[in-house]
Amino acid sequence: MALKQITRHDFLRLMGIGGGALFLSACVPDYLKGSAIPTTGAQAAGPGFFGAPEVEIALKAVKGEMQILPGKATKVWRYLAEVLNGPAESLKVIPDSYLGPIFNLKKGQTVRVHFTNELREESIVHWHGLHVPVEEDGHPRLAIKPGETYVYDFTVLDRAGTYWYHPHPHGRTGPQAYYGLAGLFMVTDEEEIAPDLPSGDYDLPLVIQDRLFDGDNQLVYGGRGMMDQMMGFLGNRVLVNGLPDFTLPVATRPYRLRLLNGSNSRIYKLGWDDGTSLTVIATDGGLLEKPIQKDYVTLAPAQRVELWVDFSERPVGEQLRLVNLPSAAPDSGVLFPIMTVRVEREESASIQLPDRLSTHNLRDEADAVNRRSPREFSLAMGMGMGWTINGRTFEMTATARDEVVKLGDLEVWQFNNQAGSGRGMMGGGMALPHPMHVHGLQYQVIERKISSVGRSAWDTLSDGFVDEGWHDTVLVMPGEQVKVLLKFEDFTGLYLYHCHNLEHEDMGMMRNYLVKA
Numbered sequence: 001m002a003l004k005q006i007t008r009h010d011f012l013r014l015m016g017i018g019g020g021a022l023f024l025s026a027c028v029p030d031y032l033k034g035s036a037i038p039t040t041g042a043q044a045a046g047p048g049f050f051g052a053p054e055v056e057i058a059l060k061a062v063k064g065e066m067q068i069l070p071g072k073a074t075k076v077w078r079y080l081a082e083v084l085n086g087p088a089e090s091l092k093v094i095p096d097s098y099l100g101p102i103f104n105l106k107k108g109q110t111v112r113v114h115f116t117n118e119l120r121e122e123s124i125v126h127w128h129g130l131h132v133p134v135e136e137d138g139h140p141r142l143a144i145k146p147g148e149t150y151v152y153d154f155t156v157l158d159r160a161g162t163y164w165y166h167p168h169p170h171g172r173t174g175p176q177a178y179y180g181l182a183g184l185f186m187v188t189d190e191e192e193i194a195p196d197l198p199s200g201d202y203d204l205p206l207v208i209q210d211r212l213f214d215g216d217n218q219l220v221y222g223g224r225g226m227m228d229q230m231m232g233f234l235g236n237r238v239l240v241n242g243l244p245d246f247t248l249p250v251a252t253r254p255y256r257l258r259l260l261n262g263s264n265s266r267i268y269k270l271g272w273d274d275g276t277s278l279t280v281i282a283t284d285g286g287l288l289e290k291p292i293q294k295d296y297v298t299l300a301p302a303q304r305v306e307l308w309v310d311f312s313e314r315p316v317g318e319q320l321r322l323v324n325l326p327s328a329a330p331d332s333g334v335l336f337p338i339m340t341v342r343v344e345r346e347e348s349a350s351i352q353l354p355d356r357l358s359t360h361n362l363r364d365e366a367d368a369v370n371r372r373s374p375r376e377f378s379l380a381m382g383m384g385m386g387w388t389i390n391g392r393t394f395e396m397t398a399t400a401r402d403e404v405v406k407l408g409d410l411e412v413w414q415f416n417n418q419a420g421s422g423r424g425m426m427g428g429g430m431a432l433p434h435p436m437h438v439h440g441l442q443y444q445v446i447e448r449k450i451s452s453v454g455r456s457a458w459d460t461l462s463d464g465f466v467d468e469g470w471h472d473t474v475l476v477m478p479g480e481q482v483k484v485l486l487k488f489e490d491f492t493g494l495y496l497y498h499c500h501n502l503e504h505e506d507m508g509m510m511r512n513y514l515v516k517a
Protein backbone atom coordinates (compact mmCIF):
# COMPACT_ATOMS: atom_id res chain seq x y z
CA MET A 1 0.00 0.00 0.00
CA ALA A 2 1.48 3.32 -1.00
CA LEU A 3 1.42 6.43 1.05
CA LYS A 4 -2.07 7.13 2.32
CA GLN A 5 -3.48 5.13 -0.50
CA ILE A 6 -6.25 2.83 0.54
CA THR A 7 -8.57 0.44 -1.15
CA ARG A 8 -12.31 0.77 -1.40
CA HIS A 9 -12.68 -1.77 1.32
CA ASP A 10 -10.40 0.24 3.60
CA PHE A 11 -12.33 3.37 2.68
CA LEU A 12 -15.58 1.89 3.95
CA ARG A 13 -13.85 0.61 7.05
CA LEU A 14 -12.38 4.02 7.66
CA MET A 15 -15.81 5.57 7.46
CA GLY A 16 -16.79 3.38 10.36
CA ILE A 17 -13.79 4.39 12.43
CA GLY A 18 -14.19 8.11 11.99
CA GLY A 19 -11.36 10.59 12.31
CA GLY A 20 -7.91 10.13 13.65
CA ALA A 21 -6.63 7.47 11.30
CA LEU A 22 -3.28 8.27 9.77
CA PHE A 23 -1.93 6.28 6.87
CA LEU A 24 1.81 6.50 6.86
CA SER A 25 3.98 4.34 4.77
CA ALA A 26 7.42 2.98 5.35
CA CYS A 27 8.08 2.43 1.67
CA VAL A 28 8.38 6.05 0.58
CA PRO A 29 11.87 7.56 0.78
CA ASP A 30 12.21 10.33 3.35
CA TYR A 31 13.02 13.06 0.89
CA LEU A 32 9.76 12.43 -0.94
CA LYS A 33 7.64 12.45 2.18
CA GLY A 34 8.39 15.98 3.20
CA SER A 35 7.69 17.00 6.70
CA ALA A 36 5.61 19.44 8.59
CA ILE A 37 7.60 22.19 10.18
CA PRO A 38 5.65 23.60 13.11
CA THR A 39 4.52 27.10 12.34
CA THR A 40 4.16 29.82 14.88
CA GLY A 41 0.77 31.00 16.02
CA ALA A 42 -1.99 29.21 17.80
CA GLN A 43 -4.03 28.69 14.62
CA ALA A 44 -1.54 26.41 12.95
CA ALA A 45 -2.77 22.97 13.83
CA GLY A 46 -0.57 21.98 10.93
CA PRO A 47 -0.88 19.20 8.44
CA GLY A 48 -1.21 15.67 9.63
CA PHE A 49 -3.24 17.08 12.48
CA PHE A 50 -4.38 14.67 15.12
CA GLY A 51 -7.97 14.06 16.06
CA ALA A 52 -11.02 14.59 13.95
CA PRO A 53 -10.89 17.17 11.15
CA GLU A 54 -13.41 19.99 11.27
CA VAL A 55 -14.52 19.19 7.75
CA GLU A 56 -14.52 15.74 6.16
CA ILE A 57 -15.45 15.31 2.53
CA ALA A 58 -15.80 12.31 0.22
CA LEU A 59 -14.79 13.25 -3.33
CA LYS A 60 -14.87 10.99 -6.33
CA ALA A 61 -14.03 11.22 -10.02
CA VAL A 62 -16.61 9.44 -12.17
CA LYS A 63 -17.78 9.22 -15.73
CA GLY A 64 -21.24 10.59 -16.44
CA GLU A 65 -23.46 12.52 -18.83
CA MET A 66 -24.62 16.13 -18.89
CA GLN A 67 -27.15 17.96 -21.00
CA ILE A 68 -24.93 20.71 -22.42
CA LEU A 69 -26.21 21.30 -25.96
CA PRO A 70 -29.76 20.75 -27.24
CA GLY A 71 -30.28 17.13 -28.23
CA LYS A 72 -28.07 14.32 -27.19
CA ALA A 73 -26.41 14.41 -23.76
CA THR A 74 -22.62 14.83 -23.61
CA LYS A 75 -20.37 12.24 -21.98
CA VAL A 76 -18.28 13.97 -19.33
CA TRP A 77 -16.00 13.14 -16.42
CA ARG A 78 -17.02 14.72 -13.15
CA TYR A 79 -16.10 15.28 -9.55
CA LEU A 80 -18.91 14.41 -7.15
CA ALA A 81 -18.62 15.11 -3.46
CA GLU A 82 -20.46 14.99 -0.18
CA VAL A 83 -19.83 16.37 3.26
CA LEU A 84 -19.28 13.49 5.67
CA ASN A 85 -18.68 15.68 8.69
CA GLY A 86 -18.77 19.41 9.31
CA PRO A 87 -20.87 22.29 7.99
CA ALA A 88 -23.14 21.38 5.05
CA GLU A 89 -22.14 24.65 3.32
CA SER A 90 -18.58 23.32 2.98
CA LEU A 91 -19.69 22.19 -0.50
CA LYS A 92 -21.82 24.08 -3.01
CA VAL A 93 -23.06 22.46 -6.19
CA ILE A 94 -23.22 24.52 -9.39
CA PRO A 95 -26.59 23.52 -10.90
CA ASP A 96 -26.59 21.84 -14.33
CA SER A 97 -22.81 21.88 -14.51
CA TYR A 98 -20.27 19.11 -14.97
CA LEU A 99 -17.93 21.16 -12.76
CA GLY A 100 -17.16 19.72 -9.35
CA PRO A 101 -18.87 21.13 -6.26
CA ILE A 102 -17.32 24.33 -4.90
CA PHE A 103 -15.33 23.73 -1.74
CA ASN A 104 -16.24 26.53 0.64
CA LEU A 105 -13.87 26.61 3.60
CA LYS A 106 -12.55 28.95 6.23
CA LYS A 107 -8.91 29.74 6.81
CA GLY A 108 -7.68 27.65 9.73
CA GLN A 109 -10.11 24.77 9.20
CA THR A 110 -8.72 21.27 9.28
CA VAL A 111 -9.89 19.22 6.31
CA ARG A 112 -9.86 15.57 5.34
CA VAL A 113 -10.77 14.65 1.78
CA HIS A 114 -11.25 11.01 0.79
CA PHE A 115 -10.65 11.02 -2.96
CA THR A 116 -11.84 7.89 -4.75
CA ASN A 117 -10.85 7.28 -8.35
CA GLU A 118 -13.76 5.73 -10.26
CA LEU A 119 -12.22 6.38 -13.66
CA ARG A 120 -10.58 3.68 -15.76
CA GLU A 121 -7.18 5.33 -15.48
CA GLU A 122 -4.92 6.78 -12.80
CA SER A 123 -5.67 10.14 -11.27
CA ILE A 124 -4.87 12.39 -8.32
CA VAL A 125 -6.24 15.75 -7.17
CA HIS A 126 -4.16 18.93 -6.92
CA TRP A 127 -5.40 21.86 -4.79
CA HIS A 128 -4.30 24.65 -7.07
CA GLY A 129 -2.83 27.63 -5.24
CA LEU A 130 -3.03 26.19 -1.74
CA HIS A 131 -0.09 26.03 0.65
CA VAL A 132 -0.20 22.37 1.68
CA PRO A 133 2.43 19.73 2.54
CA VAL A 134 3.82 17.69 -0.36
CA GLU A 135 1.74 14.59 0.41
CA GLU A 136 -1.43 16.69 0.12
CA ASP A 137 -0.43 18.52 -3.07
CA GLY A 138 -1.45 15.95 -5.66
CA HIS A 139 1.97 15.25 -7.17
CA PRO A 140 1.70 12.78 -10.10
CA ARG A 141 3.86 10.23 -8.25
CA LEU A 142 0.92 9.91 -5.83
CA ALA A 143 -1.61 9.09 -8.56
CA ILE A 144 -3.95 6.28 -7.55
CA LYS A 145 -5.31 3.45 -9.65
CA PRO A 146 -8.97 2.91 -10.52
CA GLY A 147 -10.92 1.89 -7.44
CA GLU A 148 -8.40 3.29 -4.97
CA THR A 149 -8.85 6.10 -2.46
CA TYR A 150 -6.34 8.74 -1.40
CA VAL A 151 -6.87 10.51 1.90
CA TYR A 152 -5.80 14.15 2.09
CA ASP A 153 -5.33 15.79 5.47
CA PHE A 154 -4.49 19.46 5.62
CA THR A 155 -5.17 22.72 7.37
CA VAL A 156 -6.39 25.61 5.22
CA LEU A 157 -3.50 28.03 5.73
CA ASP A 158 -4.17 30.37 2.83
CA ARG A 159 -5.81 33.74 2.94
CA ALA A 160 -9.29 34.20 1.54
CA GLY A 161 -9.37 33.68 -2.18
CA THR A 162 -10.61 31.77 -5.20
CA TYR A 163 -8.49 28.66 -5.53
CA TRP A 164 -9.40 25.51 -7.46
CA TYR A 165 -8.80 21.78 -7.79
CA HIS A 166 -8.12 19.59 -10.78
CA PRO A 167 -6.41 16.30 -11.74
CA HIS A 168 -2.63 16.00 -11.94
CA PRO A 169 -1.62 12.52 -13.21
CA HIS A 170 1.40 12.82 -15.48
CA GLY A 171 0.55 12.87 -19.16
CA ARG A 172 -3.23 12.84 -18.60
CA THR A 173 -4.01 16.13 -16.87
CA GLY A 174 -5.09 17.74 -20.15
CA PRO A 175 -7.74 15.19 -21.15
CA GLN A 176 -9.00 14.64 -17.60
CA ALA A 177 -9.53 18.36 -17.02
CA TYR A 178 -10.97 18.76 -20.51
CA TYR A 179 -13.60 16.07 -20.04
CA GLY A 180 -14.82 17.96 -16.98
CA LEU A 181 -12.69 17.32 -13.90
CA ALA A 182 -12.27 20.67 -12.18
CA GLY A 183 -13.87 22.64 -9.38
CA LEU A 184 -13.44 25.81 -7.36
CA PHE A 185 -12.02 25.94 -3.85
CA MET A 186 -13.06 29.10 -2.03
CA VAL A 187 -11.44 30.21 1.18
CA THR A 188 -12.88 32.90 3.45
CA ASP A 189 -11.26 34.67 6.37
CA GLU A 190 -11.79 37.57 8.77
CA GLU A 191 -9.87 40.07 6.67
CA GLU A 192 -12.07 39.43 3.67
CA ILE A 193 -15.24 40.03 5.64
CA ALA A 194 -14.07 43.49 6.73
CA PRO A 195 -14.68 45.44 3.50
CA ASP A 196 -18.32 45.49 2.49
CA LEU A 197 -18.24 43.33 -0.63
CA PRO A 198 -21.19 41.78 -2.46
CA SER A 199 -21.97 38.41 -0.94
CA GLY A 200 -24.43 35.53 -1.25
CA ASP A 201 -26.35 35.71 -4.54
CA TYR A 202 -24.21 38.69 -5.59
CA ASP A 203 -20.90 36.85 -5.29
CA LEU A 204 -20.72 34.62 -8.36
CA PRO A 205 -18.15 32.18 -9.71
CA LEU A 206 -17.60 32.14 -13.48
CA VAL A 207 -15.42 29.35 -14.82
CA ILE A 208 -14.44 30.01 -18.44
CA GLN A 209 -13.50 27.02 -20.63
CA ASP A 210 -13.33 26.39 -24.35
CA ARG A 211 -14.52 23.11 -25.81
CA LEU A 212 -14.97 21.41 -29.18
CA PHE A 213 -18.07 19.29 -29.83
CA ASP A 214 -18.66 16.82 -32.64
CA GLY A 215 -21.94 16.51 -34.55
CA ASP A 216 -23.16 14.07 -31.92
CA ASN A 217 -22.67 16.59 -29.07
CA GLN A 218 -19.60 14.75 -27.81
CA LEU A 219 -16.40 16.43 -26.64
CA VAL A 220 -13.50 16.18 -29.06
CA TYR A 221 -9.94 16.21 -27.74
CA GLY A 222 -6.58 15.79 -29.42
CA GLY A 223 -8.05 15.54 -32.90
CA ARG A 224 -5.28 17.61 -34.41
CA GLY A 225 -2.57 15.33 -33.02
CA MET A 226 0.85 16.91 -32.81
CA MET A 227 -0.61 20.34 -33.52
CA ASP A 228 -2.81 20.15 -30.42
CA GLN A 229 0.14 19.14 -28.32
CA MET A 230 2.49 21.83 -29.58
CA MET A 231 -0.06 24.66 -29.51
CA GLY A 232 -2.26 23.36 -26.75
CA PHE A 233 -5.92 22.42 -27.16
CA LEU A 234 -8.07 25.21 -28.58
CA GLY A 235 -11.85 24.77 -28.75
CA ASN A 236 -14.36 26.65 -30.86
CA ARG A 237 -17.01 27.16 -28.21
CA VAL A 238 -16.84 28.96 -24.86
CA LEU A 239 -18.62 27.47 -21.87
CA VAL A 240 -19.16 29.37 -18.63
CA ASN A 241 -19.73 27.18 -15.58
CA GLY A 242 -20.14 24.31 -18.03
CA LEU A 243 -22.94 25.97 -20.01
CA PRO A 244 -22.97 27.27 -23.61
CA ASP A 245 -24.31 30.75 -24.51
CA PHE A 246 -24.15 31.66 -20.84
CA THR A 247 -26.48 34.44 -19.73
CA LEU A 248 -26.25 35.99 -16.30
CA PRO A 249 -29.41 37.70 -15.04
CA VAL A 250 -28.50 40.57 -12.69
CA ALA A 251 -30.11 43.32 -10.61
CA THR A 252 -29.22 47.02 -10.64
CA ARG A 253 -26.54 46.80 -7.95
CA PRO A 254 -22.88 45.80 -7.48
CA TYR A 255 -21.67 42.22 -7.95
CA ARG A 256 -18.51 40.34 -7.16
CA LEU A 257 -17.62 38.12 -10.12
CA ARG A 258 -14.93 35.50 -9.56
CA LEU A 259 -13.40 34.48 -12.89
CA LEU A 260 -11.30 31.36 -13.38
CA ASN A 261 -9.75 30.52 -16.71
CA GLY A 262 -10.29 26.76 -16.53
CA SER A 263 -9.30 26.23 -20.17
CA ASN A 264 -6.52 23.87 -21.17
CA SER A 265 -4.53 26.41 -23.14
CA ARG A 266 -6.64 29.37 -24.28
CA ILE A 267 -5.62 32.84 -23.13
CA TYR A 268 -8.46 35.36 -22.87
CA LYS A 269 -8.38 39.12 -23.30
CA LEU A 270 -11.55 39.99 -21.41
CA GLY A 271 -13.48 43.20 -21.82
CA TRP A 272 -17.03 44.56 -21.90
CA ASP A 273 -18.35 45.07 -25.41
CA ASP A 274 -19.41 48.67 -24.70
CA GLY A 275 -15.91 49.61 -23.56
CA THR A 276 -16.75 49.89 -19.85
CA SER A 277 -13.57 49.44 -17.84
CA LEU A 278 -13.10 46.55 -15.42
CA THR A 279 -12.57 46.97 -11.71
CA VAL A 280 -10.23 44.22 -10.47
CA ILE A 281 -10.40 43.45 -6.75
CA ALA A 282 -8.59 40.12 -6.45
CA THR A 283 -6.09 37.81 -8.12
CA ASP A 284 -5.03 34.16 -7.68
CA GLY A 285 -4.15 34.67 -4.01
CA GLY A 286 -7.12 36.76 -2.92
CA LEU A 287 -8.03 40.42 -2.49
CA LEU A 288 -5.75 43.16 -3.76
CA GLU A 289 -4.83 45.98 -1.39
CA LYS A 290 -6.96 48.33 -3.42
CA PRO A 291 -9.11 48.07 -6.57
CA ILE A 292 -7.45 48.51 -9.97
CA GLN A 293 -9.10 49.81 -13.15
CA LYS A 294 -8.34 48.05 -16.42
CA ASP A 295 -9.57 48.53 -19.98
CA TYR A 296 -9.30 44.77 -20.33
CA VAL A 297 -7.92 41.85 -18.33
CA THR A 298 -5.61 39.14 -19.68
CA LEU A 299 -6.45 35.79 -18.12
CA ALA A 300 -4.17 32.83 -18.83
CA PRO A 301 -5.04 29.21 -18.01
CA ALA A 302 -5.37 28.57 -14.26
CA GLN A 303 -5.42 32.28 -13.38
CA ARG A 304 -8.21 33.85 -11.38
CA VAL A 305 -9.32 37.43 -11.27
CA GLU A 306 -12.20 38.92 -9.33
CA LEU A 307 -14.19 41.89 -10.55
CA TRP A 308 -16.39 44.42 -8.82
CA VAL A 309 -19.13 45.12 -11.37
CA ASP A 310 -21.76 47.75 -10.65
CA PHE A 311 -24.93 47.51 -12.73
CA SER A 312 -26.77 50.22 -10.74
CA GLU A 313 -26.59 52.83 -13.54
CA ARG A 314 -28.01 50.43 -16.13
CA PRO A 315 -31.69 50.29 -17.07
CA VAL A 316 -33.68 47.10 -16.68
CA GLY A 317 -33.67 45.27 -20.00
CA GLU A 318 -30.16 46.28 -20.97
CA GLN A 319 -27.76 43.62 -22.15
CA LEU A 320 -24.03 43.70 -21.88
CA ARG A 321 -21.54 41.20 -23.23
CA LEU A 322 -18.26 40.08 -21.76
CA VAL A 323 -16.14 39.37 -24.81
CA ASN A 324 -12.75 38.09 -25.80
CA LEU A 325 -11.01 40.98 -27.54
CA PRO A 326 -8.68 40.24 -30.45
CA SER A 327 -5.05 39.70 -29.46
CA ALA A 328 -1.90 37.90 -30.57
CA ALA A 329 -2.68 34.95 -28.26
CA PRO A 330 -3.04 31.69 -30.23
CA ASP A 331 -6.34 31.49 -32.14
CA SER A 332 -7.47 34.87 -30.80
CA GLY A 333 -7.51 37.10 -33.85
CA VAL A 334 -11.20 37.89 -33.61
CA LEU A 335 -13.67 39.11 -31.04
CA PHE A 336 -16.00 36.44 -29.66
CA PRO A 337 -18.53 36.48 -26.82
CA ILE A 338 -17.82 34.91 -23.42
CA MET A 339 -21.19 35.57 -21.80
CA THR A 340 -24.16 37.93 -21.80
CA VAL A 341 -25.29 39.88 -18.77
CA ARG A 342 -28.96 40.90 -18.74
CA VAL A 343 -30.21 43.50 -16.28
CA GLU A 344 -33.47 41.96 -15.13
CA ARG A 345 -34.66 43.82 -12.07
CA GLU A 346 -34.38 46.97 -9.96
CA GLU A 347 -32.69 46.54 -6.65
CA SER A 348 -30.84 49.02 -4.53
CA ALA A 349 -27.84 48.20 -2.42
CA SER A 350 -26.06 50.62 -0.16
CA ILE A 351 -22.58 49.17 -0.64
CA GLN A 352 -19.83 51.08 -2.40
CA LEU A 353 -16.51 50.01 -3.81
CA PRO A 354 -14.08 50.16 -0.86
CA ASP A 355 -10.88 52.22 -1.26
CA ARG A 356 -8.94 49.59 0.63
CA LEU A 357 -9.58 45.88 0.34
CA SER A 358 -6.85 44.18 2.35
CA THR A 359 -3.30 44.46 3.63
CA HIS A 360 -0.48 42.55 1.95
CA ASN A 361 2.66 41.68 3.82
CA LEU A 362 4.63 41.98 0.63
CA ARG A 363 8.24 40.90 0.50
CA ASP A 364 11.19 42.91 -0.68
CA GLU A 365 13.40 41.73 -3.53
CA ALA A 366 16.37 43.17 -1.63
CA ASP A 367 15.85 40.46 1.00
CA ALA A 368 16.07 37.58 -1.49
CA VAL A 369 19.04 35.24 -0.99
CA ASN A 370 19.75 35.27 -4.74
CA ARG A 371 18.86 38.90 -5.49
CA ARG A 372 22.09 39.37 -7.49
CA SER A 373 21.63 36.29 -9.66
CA PRO A 374 18.07 35.05 -9.97
CA ARG A 375 17.37 31.37 -10.49
CA GLU A 376 16.70 31.28 -14.23
CA PHE A 377 14.37 29.02 -16.18
CA SER A 378 14.60 28.94 -19.94
CA LEU A 379 11.32 28.02 -21.65
CA ALA A 380 11.89 26.68 -25.13
CA MET A 381 11.17 24.05 -27.73
CA GLY A 382 13.73 21.29 -27.30
CA MET A 383 15.07 19.37 -30.26
CA GLY A 384 12.71 16.41 -30.63
CA MET A 385 11.47 16.68 -27.06
CA GLY A 386 8.69 19.22 -27.24
CA TRP A 387 8.57 22.02 -24.71
CA THR A 388 11.34 22.13 -22.15
CA ILE A 389 12.40 24.00 -19.01
CA ASN A 390 16.17 24.59 -18.95
CA GLY A 391 16.41 21.95 -21.69
CA ARG A 392 14.75 19.29 -19.55
CA THR A 393 11.38 17.58 -19.45
CA PHE A 394 9.55 16.01 -16.53
CA GLU A 395 11.12 13.23 -14.47
CA MET A 396 8.83 11.77 -11.84
CA THR A 397 11.00 12.06 -8.75
CA ALA A 398 14.20 13.69 -9.99
CA THR A 399 15.46 17.17 -9.36
CA ALA A 400 18.52 18.76 -10.93
CA ARG A 401 21.05 20.53 -8.74
CA ASP A 402 19.61 23.90 -9.74
CA GLU A 403 16.12 22.83 -8.60
CA VAL A 404 16.90 22.50 -4.90
CA VAL A 405 15.90 25.35 -2.61
CA LYS A 406 16.22 25.91 1.10
CA LEU A 407 13.32 26.03 3.50
CA GLY A 408 12.77 29.57 4.71
CA ASP A 409 14.58 31.22 1.79
CA LEU A 410 13.17 34.09 -0.19
CA GLU A 411 14.23 33.75 -3.84
CA VAL A 412 13.89 35.47 -7.18
CA TRP A 413 12.97 33.16 -10.05
CA GLN A 414 13.21 34.41 -13.60
CA PHE A 415 11.31 32.74 -16.42
CA ASN A 416 12.86 33.42 -19.83
CA ASN A 417 10.57 32.62 -22.73
CA GLN A 418 12.83 32.25 -25.75
CA ALA A 419 11.45 34.37 -28.56
CA GLY A 420 12.44 31.96 -31.28
CA SER A 421 14.27 32.68 -34.47
CA GLY A 422 11.44 34.49 -36.17
CA ARG A 423 11.15 31.78 -38.81
CA GLY A 424 7.42 31.33 -38.20
CA MET A 425 5.31 29.44 -35.73
CA MET A 426 6.13 25.92 -36.86
CA GLY A 427 9.71 26.61 -37.81
CA GLY A 428 12.70 25.90 -35.63
CA GLY A 429 11.94 29.00 -33.63
CA MET A 430 8.40 28.29 -32.51
CA ALA A 431 7.49 30.46 -29.56
CA LEU A 432 4.30 30.44 -27.56
CA PRO A 433 3.07 32.01 -24.33
CA HIS A 434 3.61 29.85 -21.24
CA PRO A 435 1.55 30.38 -18.06
CA MET A 436 4.02 29.29 -15.37
CA HIS A 437 2.61 27.77 -12.20
CA VAL A 438 4.55 27.00 -9.02
CA HIS A 439 2.97 24.55 -6.58
CA GLY A 440 2.58 25.03 -2.87
CA LEU A 441 2.81 28.80 -2.56
CA GLN A 442 1.75 32.24 -3.72
CA TYR A 443 4.36 34.61 -5.18
CA GLN A 444 4.77 38.22 -6.23
CA VAL A 445 5.37 39.23 -9.85
CA ILE A 446 8.13 41.82 -9.58
CA GLU A 447 9.46 42.54 -13.06
CA ARG A 448 8.77 42.03 -16.76
CA LYS A 449 11.10 42.68 -19.69
CA ILE A 450 10.11 42.17 -23.29
CA SER A 451 12.52 41.73 -26.20
CA SER A 452 12.13 43.71 -29.40
CA VAL A 453 11.20 40.47 -31.23
CA GLY A 454 8.30 39.78 -28.88
CA ARG A 455 7.15 43.34 -28.42
CA SER A 456 4.32 43.58 -30.97
CA ALA A 457 2.51 40.44 -29.72
CA TRP A 458 3.10 41.46 -26.10
CA ASP A 459 1.59 44.88 -26.74
CA THR A 460 -1.77 43.26 -27.58
CA LEU A 461 -2.09 41.74 -24.06
CA SER A 462 0.22 43.50 -21.62
CA ASP A 463 -2.16 46.25 -20.47
CA GLY A 464 -4.36 43.44 -19.17
CA PHE A 465 -1.76 41.85 -16.90
CA VAL A 466 -2.71 42.21 -13.26
CA ASP A 467 0.69 41.80 -11.60
CA GLU A 468 -0.28 43.33 -8.28
CA GLY A 469 -1.07 41.05 -5.37
CA TRP A 470 -0.46 37.33 -4.93
CA HIS A 471 -0.16 34.82 -7.75
CA ASP A 472 0.44 31.15 -8.38
CA THR A 473 0.44 31.39 -12.19
CA VAL A 474 2.05 34.07 -14.35
CA LEU A 475 1.87 34.47 -18.11
CA VAL A 476 5.26 34.62 -19.80
CA MET A 477 4.98 35.80 -23.41
CA PRO A 478 7.41 34.91 -26.20
CA GLY A 479 10.54 37.02 -25.80
CA GLU A 480 9.61 37.96 -22.27
CA GLN A 481 11.54 37.67 -19.01
CA VAL A 482 9.36 37.61 -15.90
CA LYS A 483 10.74 37.76 -12.37
CA VAL A 484 8.77 36.44 -9.43
CA LEU A 485 9.59 36.58 -5.72
CA LEU A 486 8.79 33.46 -3.74
CA LYS A 487 9.37 32.10 -0.27
CA PHE A 488 9.56 28.44 0.70
CA GLU A 489 7.78 28.19 3.99
CA ASP A 490 6.65 25.52 6.44
CA PHE A 491 7.02 22.38 4.32
CA THR A 492 9.94 20.46 2.86
CA GLY A 493 9.82 17.93 0.03
CA LEU A 494 9.12 17.63 -3.64
CA TYR A 495 6.84 20.17 -5.33
CA LEU A 496 6.17 20.95 -8.97
CA TYR A 497 6.57 23.93 -11.22
CA HIS A 498 5.26 23.77 -14.75
CA CYS A 499 3.54 25.36 -17.68
CA HIS A 500 -0.24 25.40 -17.13
CA ASN A 501 -0.94 25.04 -20.81
CA LEU A 502 -2.12 21.51 -20.01
CA GLU A 503 -0.90 20.02 -23.28
CA HIS A 504 2.55 21.49 -22.69
CA GLU A 505 2.45 20.14 -19.14
CA ASP A 506 1.42 16.66 -20.29
CA MET A 507 4.26 16.67 -22.83
CA GLY A 508 6.68 17.22 -20.00
CA MET A 509 6.99 21.00 -19.60
CA MET A 510 7.06 20.37 -15.88
CA ARG A 511 9.78 19.80 -13.30
CA ASN A 512 10.16 19.13 -9.60
CA TYR A 513 11.73 21.50 -7.17
CA LEU A 514 12.90 20.20 -3.83
CA VAL A 515 12.58 22.19 -0.62
CA LYS A 516 15.30 21.07 1.80
CA ALA A 517 15.48 21.85 5.48
Ligand SMILES: [Cu+2]
Nearest residue numbers: 434499501504
Ligand atom coordinates in the same frame (compact mmCIF):
# COMPACT_ATOMS: atom_id res chain seq x y z
CU1 LIG B 1 3.61 26.17 -22.08
